[in-house]
Amino acid sequence: MKLLRFRTDGVGKTGLLNEDEITELNCSMVDALNASDINEFKTENSYNLSDVDVLPPVSPSKVVCVGLNYKDHARELDMELPEEPVIFIKPSTAVTGHLDDVRYPPCSTQVDYEAELGIVIKKEAHNVDKGDAPDFIGGYTILNDVTARDKQRKDVQWTRAKGFDTFAPIGPCIETELNPVDQHISLRLNNDLKQDSNTKNMIFNVYELVEFISHVMTLNPGDVIGTGTAPGVGPMQIGDTVEAEVEGIGVLKNFIKSV
Template sequence: MRLVTFAGSDGNPRPGALLNNTAVDLSSRFRSIHSLVLGGEEAIRTAEDLAQSASSRFSLDEVRLLAPIPDPPRIFCIGLNYRDHAVESRMEVPKVPTVFLKLPTALVGHGEAIRLPSISSQPDYEVEFACVIGRDGHRIARENWLDYVFGYTILNDVSARDVQLATSQWVLGKSFPTFAPLGPAIVTKDEIPDPHALDIRLSIDGELLQHSNTQELIFKLPDLIAYLSSIVPLLPGDIISTGTPAGVGLGRTPQRWLKPGETVTCEVAGLGQLVNPVVAGE
């Protein structure tokens, strides 16, 4: 199942499902996608039945897709989690996961603009495969990781490199408004048999700049879920974004930064395409 949050002509966000090129309104049973996640497997079955029978359907041309879960408790991001990206960043390959947070206020959806802040001259792109946690968990055993996954999505970890690397703390340089495009949907875990065998790529205006496969992750989801939950309890709706492969602007010669007027397309096999235009901000 492919779950979204969308806004219709009234501008109000609604939980929905993508079905046959339409957005099916699920708001008669669910307040939000977050509330659906909290409901677990039973809520997914209810949503599937409702998606098949609901009369409230919208053409995708009639709606605006928002971040599929606009209110996650936390966005955990993993740095340097592809060996080739660590090398291009001139940083040591990590022996334990490099974890930082991205603030939920940075979230935008498919089709929404990435706004480049005037105080940064080095805005960068990072396609990432992300998972959404489905239930509470503390000290989760590595072999039980999948029991705690709700589904998967795509995140573009947009980064102001000059702000990010001015200190050892990365959060602010990663959290400008619009710096976390997410979507287009959350794909429930039953639709992705092996999340560690997915092609991942990013292009700008048709030029392929990043291309790898999630099998190349240094720390895969079993490692990340076990590690994070050994320190902090995971919560339903938490996002874990697993890191980006080589090809980012920082690692290129010459370095290549995002520019107004460009369009960024992130793609992960089975999850669709996350497309965002780039515009000048304030």
């Protein structure tokens, strides 16, 4: 099932998405992800998707991202496969949603897109074994790991390059029943296909990532893990429209604007 957060009449709500119809749920997103029977939370209120503002599906305390994690991306860069995941954090203030603007910082001369499958954590995860990882995953979403590439090249670490406000678009929804190890992932810039791969090309799969990261830091309910990007990464310009798509989830669309 697809879950999303949305705003109508100035009020944020949780909903169950069926094509273009939203059924309002009287619970938080984390409660919905942990529900044994989502029907218990259904209300009689329904909305058309086109009549509401779609919000980021969760409000993570942190977004933990993974560096090089696609075999075809490694071949593209002529890089050896890493022996273990390389991770970094985007702050919660970087999170924005579907159809929101991504703000191009004036201090940067190259801002790149990176389409990724996002893992949404539903309950506290600490020292989780990969075999138990599915018990801690509420579902999957789409993340665009926007990056100021010139700052990434300049800095020893990636906090500045990855952490600008609006540099973590997430959405549009959470799919709770996705098979994460074999889904098409792509990105279009102004309707031109730029990234095109499959999650089966990941070096470390989603369960291995949950294990690795949860042995470094505790993952809180609502936290998001970005699982790395496919080949074809490139720059965006002010005025561009970027659409990241993951099969089975949908399309995350954003607009590049000046600050």
